[in-house]
Amino acid sequence: MSSKEKKTPSSTSPCAQLRAAYHDCFNRWYSEKFMKGQWDKDECANHWQKYRDCLSQHLEDKHLRRFLEAESGQIDGAATGRNIRE
Amino acid sequence: MVKVFTQEHVYKHPWERVTSAFWRKFTDPENQQVLTYILEVDTLNRTLDPESGKLYTTRAITIHAPGPWFICKLLGQDTCQCIETTIVDARSRSMQLTSRNISFQRFVEFEERIFYYPHPENPNEWTCCRQETSINIKPLAALASIKDKVEQHLVEKTLQNSAKGRDVMERICRYLEAESS
Numbered sequence: 001m002s003s004k005e006k007k008t009p010s011s012t013s014p015c016a017q018l019r020a021a022y023h024d025c026f027n028r029w030y031s032e033k034f035m036k037g038q039w040d041k042d043e044c045a046n047h048w049q050k051y052r053d054c055l056s057q058h059l060e061d062k063h064l065r066r067f068l069e070a071e072s073g074q075i076d077g078a079a080t081g082r083n084i085r086e
Numbered sequence: 087m088v089k090v091f092t093q094e095h096v097y098k099h100p101w102e103r104v105t106s107a108f109w110r111k112f113t114d115p116e117n118q119q120v121l122t123y124i125l126e127v128d129t130l131n132r133t134l135d136p137e138s139g140k141l142y143t144t145r146a147i148t149i150h151a152p153g154p155w156f157i158c159k160l161l162g163q164d165t166c167q168c169i170e171t172t173i174v175d176a177r178s179r180s181m182q183l184t185s186r187n188i189s190f191q192r193f194v195e196f197e198e199r200i201f202y203y204p205h206p207e208n209p210n211e212w213t214c215c216r217q218e219t220s221i222n223i224k225p226l227a228a229l230a231s232i233k234d235k236v237e238q239h240l241v242e243k244t245l246q247n248s249a250k251g252r253d254v255m256e257r258i259c260r261y262l263e264a265e266s267s
Contacts, residue, residue, distance in 0.1 A: 012126075013126060013128075015128070019128065019129075020113075022129070023109075023113040023129075026109065026129075026132075027106070027109055027110055027113070030105075030106055030109055031106045031262070034134075034141065034174075034176055035102040035105070035106060035176065036102075037139075037176070039134060039136055039139045039141075039176055040136045041136060042132075042134045048132065051129075055128060055130070059128075061146075061167065063167070063188050064128075064130060064146050064167070064169075067130040067131055067144050067146065067169065068130045068131065070130075070131055
C-alpha cells in the first residue's frame with residue numbers, strides 16, 4: 001500500500017527551473033536585505049515575472065488560478081481558502 | 087465538533103534566521119527526502135509593502151496524503167491541495183501564516199495557524215513557534231461511522247509531519263548559522 005511511486009516535483013512541473021531560480025533569488029534577498037531592514041524594493045522582480053508568466057500558462061487548476069490573478073494586498077488570511085468551494 | 091490542538095517549540099536561533107529557514111524548508115531540494123509528504127510548492131503571489139516593511143505571500147502546496155483504505159476509498163485520490171498565506175512583518179519581527187485545504191472541503195476543513203515571534207525572555211537569540219491546528223470533519227452520512235478514525239489519522243499525521251518539519255528547520259538554522267560565522 002505504501003509502495004506507490006512518489007512523484008518528483010522537479011521532474012513534472014514545467015515551471016520547475018524558473019521556480020528554482022526565483023526561490024534562490026528570494027531566499028538570498030530575504031536573508032541579506034529584507035531581514036536587515038532593507039525593504040524598499042523587491043530585487044527579484046525579473047525572476048518573479050518569468051516564473052509567474054510560466055505559471056499563468058501552465059497552471060490548470062482554476063481554484064489556484066484565482067490566487068495567481070488576485071490583486072496584491074487584498075489577500076486576507078481569513079478570506080482565502082474558505083471562499084473557494086469545490 | 088472541531089478538534090483543536092496546539093504545538094509549541096523554541097528555536098535557539100534569532101527570528102531572522104528562523105524565518106529564513108522557513109522559506110527554505112520546502113524549496114531546498116535536499117529536504118524533499120525528509121518531507122516526503124510535500125509534492126509541489128508554488129508561489130502564487132508575493133507582495134512587498136515598502137512603507138510598512140510587510141511581505142505578503144500566497145503559496146500552493148500539494149501534499150501526498152495517503153491514508154488507511156477507508157479514506158482512500160472515500161476520497162478517490164491521495165493528493166490534497168492546500169493554500170498557505172503568510173505575512174512577515176519585518177519591523178515588528180513577527181510572522182504568521184495560515185494553511186488550509188482547498189481539496190476535499192466537503193469532507194473536512196483542516197487549518198493550521200503558525201506564529202513565529204521572538205522569545206519574550208531572549209528576544210534577540212531565540213524564537214518561539216506556536217502552531218494551532220483545527221480539524222473539522224463535516225457531518226456527512228458517508229463519514230459518520232469513520233469520523234473518529236479519520237480525525238485520529240489526521241491528528242497523528244499532523245504531529246508526525248510537524249516533527250519532521252521542525253527537524254528540517256533546526257538543520258537549516260544550523261547551516262545558516264555556520265554560513266554567517
